[in-house]
Each structure stands twice: as structure tokens, then as C-alpha cells.
Amino acid sequence: MTTLPKPRQPELKTSLPGPKTAAIMARDAQHLSTSYMRPYPFVPDHGEGVWLTDVDGNTMLDFFAGIAVSTTGHAHPHVVKSVQEQMTRFAHVCLTDYPQEITTSLAERLVKHIEKPGEKWRVFFGNSGAEAVEAAVKLARNHTGRTHIISTLGSFHGRTYGAITLTGSKTKYKRGFGPLLPGVSHVPYPNPFRPPLGSTPEFCGDAVLAHVKNLFQTVLPPDEVAAFIIEPMQGEGGYIVPPMGFLKKLRGLCDQHGILLIFDEVQSGMGRTGKMFSFQQFEEYGGVQPDIVTVAKGIASGLPISAMLAKESVMTWPVGSHGSTFGGNPVAAAAAHATLDLLEGVVKHPGCGDSLMENATSVGDYILSELRAMQTEFPFLGDVRGQGLFIGLEFVKPDGSPDGKLRDAASMAMFEKGLLNLDCGEAVIRISPPLILTREDAETGLEIMRGALRSLSTQR
Numbered sequence: 001m002t003t004l005p006k007p008r009q010p011e012l013k014t015s016l017p018g019p020k021t022a023a024i025m026a027r028d029a030q031h032l033s034t035s036y037m038r039p040y041p042f043v044p045d046h047g048e049g050v051w052l053t054d055v056d057g058n059t060m061l062d063f064f065a066g067i068a069v070s071t072t073g074h075a076h077p078h079v080v081k082s083v084q085e086q087m088t089r090f091a092h093v094c095l096t097d098y099p100q101e102i103t104t105s106l107a108e109r110l111v112k113h114i115e116k117p118g119e120k121w122r123v124f125f126g127n128s129g130a131e132a133v134e135a136a137v138k139l140a141r142n143h144t145g146r147t148h149i150i151s152t153l154g155s156f157h158g159r160t161y162g163a164i165t166l167t168g169s170k171t172k173y174k175r176g177f178g179p180l181l182p183g184v185s186h187v188p189y190p191n192p193f194r195p196p197l198g199s200t201p202e203f204c205g206d207a208v209l210a211h212v213k214n215l216f217q218t219v220l221p222p223d224e225v226a227a228f229i230i231e232p233m234q235g236e237g238g239y240i241v242p243p244m245g246f247l248k249k250l251r252g253l254c255d256q257h258g259i260l261l262i263f264d265e266v267q268s269g270m271g272r273t274g275k276m277f278s279f280q281q282f283e284e285y286g287g288v289q290p291d292i293v294t295v296a297k298g299i300a301s302g303l304p305i306s307a308m309l310a311k312e313s314v315m316t317w318p319v320g321s322h323g324s325t326f327g328g329n330p331v332a333a334a335a336a337h338a339t340l341d342l343l344e345g346v347v348k349h350p351g352c353g354d355s356l357m358e359n360a361t362s363v364g365d366y367i368l369s370e371l372r373a374m375q376t377e378f379p380f381l382g383d384v385r386g387q388g389l390f391i392g393l394e395f396v397k398p399d400g401s402p403d404g405k406l407r408d409a410a411s412m413a414m415f416e417k418g419l420l421n422l423d424c425g426e427a428v429i430r431i432s433p434p435l436i437l438t439r440e441d442a443e444t445g446l447e448i449m450r451g452a453l454r455s456l457s458t459q460r
């Protein structure tokens with residue numbers, strides 16, 4: 001018998017940080033890499049569903065899921081059971097050399113979500129998003145025999161050398177680390193709220209494509225371009241949804257020049273937007289099929305595994321040319337199977353409809369409409385955008401420019417009231433909760449947000 005999750009409220013037993021949290025943070029500051037950021041004083045002890053409790057016993061509502069990772073929430077019984085079962089069988093036998101049924105069936109399951117009639121796809125497994133991106137770029141170069149890659153400004157593709165070169169969001173990722181990968185260009189991302197190249201929301205996609213065509217005529221021979229890599233919905237850059245029809249036109253331009261189209265779905269994929277991959281949200285606008293897709297983050301509810309999916313006609317690199325010791329680890333693969341069970345609705349989660357993808361759509365629509373309603377009371381909420389549980393909230397100054405300071409203050413105010421959240425872009429809060437978020441828990445989160453925003457309004 002299934003039981004519905006009980007509606008709960010955050011419970012703050014100490015001021016933040018509590019004493020145990022503060023003590024661990026002090027040790028962390030002594031011993032861990034100086035590159036780690038510590039914006040919020042929270043040290044998790046355990047989690048259950050959409051709730052996380054810190055080492056001082058403070059329970060917070062999770063509205064960011066460890067950056068869109070904890071798809072099924074924390075300690076989901078179905079995921080825990082699958083992982084435990086696999087651990088009792090074997091934890092590692094290198095996939096690069098030995099096939100394993102659990103990864104074979106995972107690949108079969110993943111490609112079912114992408115293959116069109118008459119098309120076959122294959123899968124390479126890694127451990128992280130960056131590793132999937134590296135694999136995608138290596139494959140694209142190897143398959144086409146071309147060297148150049150086009151990426152977008154505002155993008156995030158990871159922190160390894162190839163991936164930081166492709167990343168276009170912040171110079172801090174690159175400063176002092178050069179030389180980076182040669183042969184990479186960046187073009188603007190079509191952001192309808194801040195249209196690039198002097199364009200309009202409606203035509204910003206066309207403006208970006210005109211810019212690319214101009215590059216092809218002036219500085220970048222298109223026959224030297226191996227691939228165009230893009231997030232179909234941009235994550236770290238600000239949770240941006242491009243204009244409808246843009247990706248299809250981009251596909252057309254790539255086809256014209258024999259350029260492979262890579263969709264980086266590391267943040268937006270695995271059901272987060274309500275479809276398995278975010279590019280599938282554009283199907284009713286003519287649809288678009290990429291050549292290569294990268295996924296990671298939400299694929300296994302917190303266990304490290306990533307996948308690079310490619311059309312069979314593209315995955316032509318020779319035997320032994322690429323691999324990974326841990327990639328496709330069977331314990332992580334078990335967690336990915338369990339996550340897919342819940343995403344697809346093979347296993348139901350109480351209170352979440354037929355599947356977690358369906359739940360992402362319905363709860364996401366509800367949050368979007370409530371946030372849009374809040375824009376009247378809070379004019380500094382310049383834009384509310386997204387799809388499913390991939391939602392961005394952009395803070396603006398009275399002149400419409402991004403207000404990063406206000407965003408930071410809002411984010412902290414929400415945290416202090418018991419809502420775990422995370423920034424992105426210049427002035428955006430991303431809302432990317434576990435996909436098991438019920439409408440009741442969404443209401444709780446929205447109420448916290450309202451209270452935090454009101455407290456900011458009165459301080460201004």
C-alpha cells in the first residue's frame with residue numbers, strides 16, 4: 001500500500017549556522033581545496049524526500065537538488081534498495097574491458113528515449129558531465145576529421161580542459177588556466193529576455209544564426225567545424241529557454257555544412273523539464289534531432305555516472321580509442337535504472353501522478369504560474385521562465401538591468417527561512433527541486449519565497 005507524503009514545514013532548531021555546522025565548516029576551511037565556494041552555512045546530515053536535515057537538526061526544504069541531481073529526492077527507498085542489491089553482487093569490473101548486463105540494459109533503456117524510426121544510437125558511459133562533454137567533442141573531431149567547435153556564451157560544460165574551453169559563462173573558470181583547447185569559438189545564446197546582437201525576443205534566434213553565418217563567410221570556414229555544442233535550455237547561464245524554432249533552424253544550418261549538433265542535456269535532461277530531454281519540448285514546433293547528447297547530474301539520483309549518446313552513424317571511433325576505469329560503474333548504473341523506473345512511471349511515487357516526468361510538468365506549471373503572479377507584488381522579479389521543474393527567476397533593477405546584489409540577498413533570505421536554493425547567471429535564482437516535489441511542498445516553498453521577498457521589499 002502506498003502512503004502519501006505528509007506535508008511538512010522547515011524546522012529550524014538553531015540559528016544558522018548551528019554550532020556543529022560551524023565547527024565542521026571551520027575544519028573544512030582548513031583542509032579542503034581553496035577553490036570550493038561556501039555560500040550557504042549548511043552541512044547535511046541526512047535527507048528524506050525533498051527534505052534535508054543538517055548536523056544540528058535543522059530541516060530545510062530542498063529547492064535545488066544539489067544542482068538538479070537528486071531527481072528522486074534524498075534516500076528514495078527504491079534507489080536505496082537497487083544500490084544495496086548491486087553492492088552485494090559486485091561494485092566494479094571495468095566496463096571498458098568487460099560487458100555488464102546492468103550497463104547494457106541501461107544503454108538500451110536510454111536510447112529508447114531518443115531513437116526515431118530507422119535510427120540507432122549507442123552509449124558511452126563516464127562519471128561526470130564534463131567527461132561526457134569531453135567524449136562528445138573527441139567523438140565529433142574523430143568522426144568528422146575536422147577540428148573546430150562552436151559553443152555559446154553563457155554556457156557551462158564542465159571544468160576539465162576541453163569543457164572549460166567550451167564554457168562561456170564566467171572568466172573565473174579560465175583565468176590563469178591557459179592555454180586552453182585550440183579551435184573553439186563562442187557565439188551568443190538566444191536569450192529572449194535579454195536579446196543579443198541588438199535583436200528582439202522574437203527574432204533573437206535568427207540574429208544568432210545570422211551571426212554564425214557571418215562567421216562562416218569571414219573568419220571560420222564551416223567545412224573545418226566538427227560540431228556545434230549547445231544546451232537546449234541553458235542552465236548555469238540563467239535557466240534560459242531559447243525561442244521556439246531556433247534549434248530546428250540551427251539543425252538546418254549544421255546540416256548544410258556537415259556540422260554535428262551536440263545537445264548538452266547534463267542539467268536540463270533526465271525528465272527535469274517534463275520530457276526525458278529538454279530538446280524534446282520543441283517537438284510540436286517541428287522537432288529537432290541532434291547527433292550527440294550528453295547527460296549526467298539527474299541520471300542516477302546522486303550517484304556519479306554520465307552518458308554520451310550518439311547516433312550509430314556518428315559513433316565510428318575505433319576499438320580502444322576511448323574508455324574510462326570507473327565509467328558506467330554498476331552501482332551507479334543500478335541507481336540510474338531505479339531513477340528511470342520512477343521517471344518513466346514503471347515504479348510510482350505516492351502523490352506524483354503516473355510518473356515523475358508527469359509530476360515535473362504539473363508541479364512546474366503550478367510554480368511558474370504562482371511566481372508569475374508574484375511579479376505584480378514584486379516588480380524586481382523581471383522574468384520568470386522555464387519548463388517543468390527547470391525554473392529561473394531573474395532579479396532586475398528599476399531600469400531593467402540585472403540586479404545580482406538583490407538576487408544574492410533574496411537567495412540568502414530564502415535560505416534563512418529554510419529553503420535551500422541556488423543562484424545562476426548574473427541575477428537569477430534557479431528552482432530545480434527533486435522531481436518528487438508535491439504541490440503541497442511546492443506551496444510551502446513558494447510561501448517561504450514570498451516571505452523572503454516581502455522582507456526584502458520592506459528593507460528597500
Ligand SMILES: Cc1ncc(COP(=O)(O)O)c(C=O)c1O
Nearest residue numbers: 128129130156157158235266267
Ligand atoms: C550543461 C552542463 N554541462 C556539463 C556540466 C559539467 O558537469 P560535471 O560538473 O558533472 O562535470 C554541467 C555542470 O553544471 C552542466 O550544467
